Amino acid sequence: MKDIFILGIETSCDETSASIVKNGREVVSNVISSQVDLHIKYGGVVPEIASRKHVELIIPVIDQAVEEAGMRLEELDAIAVTYGPGLVGALLVGVSAAKALAFTIDKPLIAVNHIEGHIAANYIQHKDLEPPFVCLVVSGGHSHIVYVKDYGEYEILGRTRDDAAGEAFDKVARALGMGYPGGPLIDKAAKDGNAEAINFPRVYFEKGCLDFSFSGIKTAVLNYINVQTQKGEGYKVEDVCASFQWAVVEVLINNLITAAKLKGVSKVALAGGVAANSCLRSEFIRASLNNDFKAYYPSPILCTDNAAMIASSAYYRMIKGKVSDLYLNAVPALKL
Ligand code: KG4
Ligand code: ZN
Secondary structure, rough: OOOOEEEEEEOOOOOEEEEEEEEEOOEEEEEEEOOHHHHHOOOOOOHHHHHHHHHHHHHHHHHHHHHHHHHHHHHOOOEEEEEEEHHHHHHHHHHHHHHHHHHHHHHOOOEHHHHHHHHHHHHHHOOOOOEEEEEEEEEEOOOOEEEEEEEEEEEEEEEEEOHHHEEEEEEEHHOOOOOHHHHHHHHHHHOOOOOOOOOOOOOOOOOOOOOOOOOHHHHHHHHHHHHHHHOOOOOOHHHHHHHHHHHHHHHHHHHOOOOOHHHOOOOOEEEEEHHHHHHHHHHHHHHHHHHOOOEEEHHHHHHHHOOHOOOOOOOOHOOOOOOOOOOOOOOOOOOO
């Protein structure tokens, strides 16, 4: 069978990325230009700044991805792009570039859901992984437990009812004056802290419900910081980080184990930016040994936003004939 090369484009938040992936599994090039430095001083992503930066970067990033692959545009088999969920202005930059490129080289345009892309990062990392499996997708904007029945076929088993896990990490880090994005900073500080120092609340819903809620724990951390400060007792940042992280990880893993048992799967995966968290990864491995399932997770660079995962996901859409037309628009609140 002829090899299929897809160029993926990702601009849903603050990463401008383009990547060429062969047959959905092999990364030929993956260029990621992060805007984090631009947003740090605001403590989070500023949508208007993100869109403007994407406009500046999109062509150079695509050029670089094609050059690093040693290919000509005409050799590509399709153009894939994230069309949601995400920031509308940011998404539109990628969607417009993808449409223009697909039109110019006269190749199919494939629209990819960003959350689906995060799941597909596992296909790149683990060449042997095939559905069915259960996947925990945890990022700055989403926390879902998904049953991946087949390529492109999903059943949501649980989702956050308020903040996403990554959002909670970012907000707690901001309250601790640590900077942005908070997840990696909390992960690092927690290594020198005591995870049992403070007993932050864990939220579980009624039996059989695998939803999450992380706004309560975020508020509990903020209250703890205020009370300790008012009492003049202070607190150890590392202990707050470790205790907060442990509480979040415990809920994520417990619901994930329940989901895996519910579906009777032998394979379970992590995906999304928070899947780079070292505590989540080690607890996940432990859970896999205790509960007899095989654990899959992408390398950190494939956990956070990147276009390789978009190109991988697009491959499985393409072979099922799911291509888009040039009327494609960004859908900021797109559901899986
Ligand atoms: O997937 P991603 O790059 O973007 C979204 O789709 O949202 O995820 C970014 C999120 C941020 O909230 C960031 O703080 C979090 O992932 N994150 C982490 C770690 N690395 C990134 N959270 C916890 N521990 C980490 N090591
Ligand atoms: Zn993402």
